[in-house]
Amino acid sequence: MELSLDAKDTAFRDEVREFFSTGVPDSWRDRVRAGLRLSPDELTGYQQRLAARGWGAPTWPVEYGGTGWTPTQLCVFWSEAARADAPHQFHQGLELIGPIIFSYGSPEQKDYYLPRIIQAQDWWCQGYSEPGAGSDLASLRARADRDGDDYVLNGQKTWTSYAHVASQVFLLARTSHEARRQQGISLILAPMDTPGFRINPIATMDEKYHTNELFMDNARVPVANRVGDEGRGWEYGKVLLDRERMVAAANVIFLGQIVRGITDAARRRKIRGRALADDPGFAAKLAQFTVELTTLQAMVLRLLDDMTRGADSGPRGSMVKLRWSQLYQAGTALWVEALGPEAAQFAALDGATLPADMPAALQGALYARVTSIYGGSSEIQHNIIARRALGL
Amino acid sequence: MELTFNSEQIMLADSVGRYGLDKWPAINRHKLLAGEQDGFRERWREMAELGWTLLPIAEDDGGLGGSAVDVMALAEGLGRHLIAVPYVTSCVLVPALIGGVPGGEDLLGALGEGKAFAAAGVLEAEGGGDPAWVTTRAEKVGGAWQLTGIKEHVEDGGCADAFVVSARVEGEAGDAEGIGLFLVDRAALGDGVARFRAVDGHLHARLTLQGTPALALGEPGQALPRIVAALDRAICAHLAEATGSMEAATAATVEYLKTREQFGQRIGSFQALQHRAVDMTVACEEARAITWHATLSLDAAPGSRQRAVSAGKVRVGQSGVYVAQQAVQLHGGVGFCEELIVSHHLRRQMMLDMAMGGQGHHLSRVAQLSV
Structure with a gap:
């Protein structure tokens, strides 16, 4: 993404570029370009390296150990990371629970949890969805019953991504039954080694282990692990509405990496003696993709401009999430098309070898299908925009 | 990185908005256009009195030296109210072609005063x-x-x-x-x-x-670079015009969804129609964003400028025609009628998409500049 920068931001860009000129192994490149998460070990090492530089929490205020960067600096940082084929940091601690803790948590919670997120001492997972509560999250049924100084947790969570890696979970559970379904829900933090927790992996079509079911059977956690007031957990999710535009913005900037994956594959593949990249039909498709990506990046610049001015973006964060998932799907599909029929060679057997971007490209294409489902499905995003922007 | 109008640009946009409501209401549009030259030359004189014809002309050429973003604020209003005057060709494209060039002074003067097209x-x-x-x-x-x-x-x-x-x-x-x-x-x-x-x-x-x-x-x-640059500048004004028209067509459609009743309820309560209206709104946001990007690229190096402008031309062409088609569709039979403004937006969007190089040309230019 091209940015017009003043002298100060240009100096910052050079500093960031210098940082990313090393420490980004080639082995990351194709997975990162395909939008696939690196392994937990790799992401933990990356987070520690950023933390050592003081850049562990780019979007957080300085008082909580963040960088306090301006939106322009954030954009520069993400663009430079993307340019170097470095990944986006793992978001569940940094973007999902961290901001809730620094907005609503107790002083003790802030002091304990926030540095551990920045230093990658904790890996967080999210216990929100349940088998009967997906898009309709307010119908959740997990219970947290008060017993002395503890809550006793019972119920089942699902789509608990990275529960098998996580040391901590933040979860929503009912602490009382109220007339409005959104009331009586509390936000609780729990160590993953809490007795009574059990996880069960969920196999997914991209053949990557991301996600799990989490069963809670009389699991006890101290009441002090509740964030904010009892019964008001639903409201604390609202801080995420403001944060989601940052996640959406970063996702779009990192999506720029995929163009290099597609282009490399299209230059490598020869059709009747000519590189696929030089085929007018393919070139037009790739140009269409880049036009839509440039447009989406311009939408992100508008979000960043809003943030700079402290202005509300309304539902434009939802629009960016919607378009990002569509373009991520389109981009990985184009990459697979560039690879041609050999893209069918997903897993090498008996010591056979695959091109460097396989299976990343195809795995990315499969993984991309879930991005229009998670984090508020495209249909839910449509509902949000219809309500918030159009008053329908 | 500033992507909002300053106070002067907001005043200009408001002024175009008031003028559009006052002088180009949908109901008079047909009469005005049917009168061909006369009605519209009268309108042109009014617009010149407001200083609009001087806006894009450089100060050295006797104009107001307005920026590309100033022109964007004005052109959006032209699109919103479907003000069918040759503003972009006569006041943006031609001045960009001949500004500062010996031999063009008299014409520039006449254009700025609104005395010639x-x-x-x-x-x-x-x-x-x-x-x-x-x-x-x-x-x-x-x-x-x-x-x-x-x-x-x-x-x-x-x-x-x-x-x-x-x-x-x-x-x-x-x-x-x-x-x-x-x-x-x-x-x-x-x-x-x-x-x-x-x-x-x-x-x-x-x-x-x-x-x-x-x-x-x-x-x-050696005129080619100047021609390419002038076209890019005029295209950006067209992008703004298209964005204004898209937003007007979408607003009219959302209003219609909230008032029209069928099956005993407002048709805006149907999720299929809500989601279509959202797709129109997202398309408007895409157009607005890429129009800013293209417009702010006008003073960049030629390669960056051309790529940004062509990306805008392609995406606004696609989203503009889409929005206007859906505006007609969601209005149902009345949307197809001459009487309602929505089909006028569709017709303008189709013409804007064709003008100054269609999608195919600009997509090729993006492809060439991306290699």
Whole structure:
């Protein structure tokens, strides 16, 4: 993404570029370009390296150990990371629970949890969805019953991504039954080694282990692990509405990496003696993709401009999430098309070898299908925009 | 990184908005356009009095030296109210072609005062949007230039008093070198001007030049970069116009969804229609965002500028036509009628998509510049 920068931001860009000129192994490149998460070990090492530089929490205020960067600096940082084929940091601690803790948590919670997120001492997972509560999250049924100084947790969570890696979970559970379904829900933090927790992996079509079911059977956690007031957990999710535009913005900037994956594959593949990249039909498709990506990046610049001015973006964060998932799907599909029929060679057997971007490209294409489902499905995003922007 | 109008631009946009509501209400539009030149020349005088015709002209050329973003604020209002005047050709494209060039001073003065219209014949039929494809020839006969060739489609040429035309002094069609810009008076063309009305009320022309006398604007030969840059600038004004029109069509549609009842309920309560309205709104946001990106790229290096402008041309063309089609669709039968404004938006969007190089040309330009 091209940015017009003043002298100060240009100096910052050079500093960031210098940082990313090393420490980004080639082995990351194709997975990162395909939008696939690196392994937990790799992401933990990356987070520690950023933390050592003081850049562990780019979007957080300085008082909580963040960088306090301006939106322009954030954009520069993400663009430079993307340019170097470095990944986006793992978001569940940094973007999902961290901001809730620094907005609503107790002083003790802030002091304990926030540095551990920045230093990658904790890996967080999210216990929100349940088998009967997906898009309709307010119908959740997990219970947290008060017993002395503890809550006793019972119920089942699902789509608990990275529960098998996580040391901590933040979860929503009912602490009382109220007339409005959104009331009586509390936000609780729990160590993953809490007795009574059990996880069960969920196999997914991209053949990557991301996600799990989490069963809670009389699991006890101290009441002090509740964030904010009892019964008001639903409201604390609202801080995420403001944060989601940052996640959406970063996702779009990192999506720029995929163009290099597609282009490399299209230059490598020869059709009747000519590189696929030089085929007018393919070139037009790739140009269409880049036009839509440039447009989406311009939408992100508008979000960043809003943030700079402290202005509300309304539902434009939802629009960016919607378009990002569509373009991520389109981009990985184009990459697979560039690879041609050999893209069918997903897993090498008996010591056979695959091109460097396989299976990343195809795995990315499969993984991309879930991005229009998670984090508020495209249909839910449509509902949000219809309500918030159009008053329908 | 500033992507919002400043207070002066907001005032300008408000002023265009008020003028549009006052002078170009949907109900009078047909009468105004049916009156062809007279009604609309009257409107043009009013717009000149407001200073709009001077806005894009450089201060050195006697204009107000407005920025591309100033023009964007104005052009959005033209689109929102479907003000069917040749503003972008006469006040943006032509001044960008001839500004600061010896020989263009008188015309620039007349354009700025709103006393003349001018159009540009810088794209030829077989060029597919590429301004280097110039087959029209310029020859010096007895110390004066004469032009021979055909300019099949001159945008807004139907009401022009003067034409700025590209012609070749050497080389072949497609060569970057050897192109000059020439000023041709309407009277010198005689019956070489064929006029056409478009579905959006604009008046176009086909020029047949047969040894037609012309004045060289600058030394002929190296005009291509200036032509490309002028087209890019005019395209950005069109993008803003399209964005304004898209937002107006969407707003009208959302309003209709909230009032029209069928099956005993407001049709806006149907999720299928809500989601369509959201897709229209997202398309509007895409158009607005890429219009800013393209407009702010106008002073960048030529490669970056052309890529940004072409990306805008492609995406706004696609999203503009989509939005206007859906506006007609969601209005149902009345959307198809002349009486309602929504179909006028569709017709304008279709014409904007074609003007100054269509999607195919601009997509190719993106592809070439991305390699």
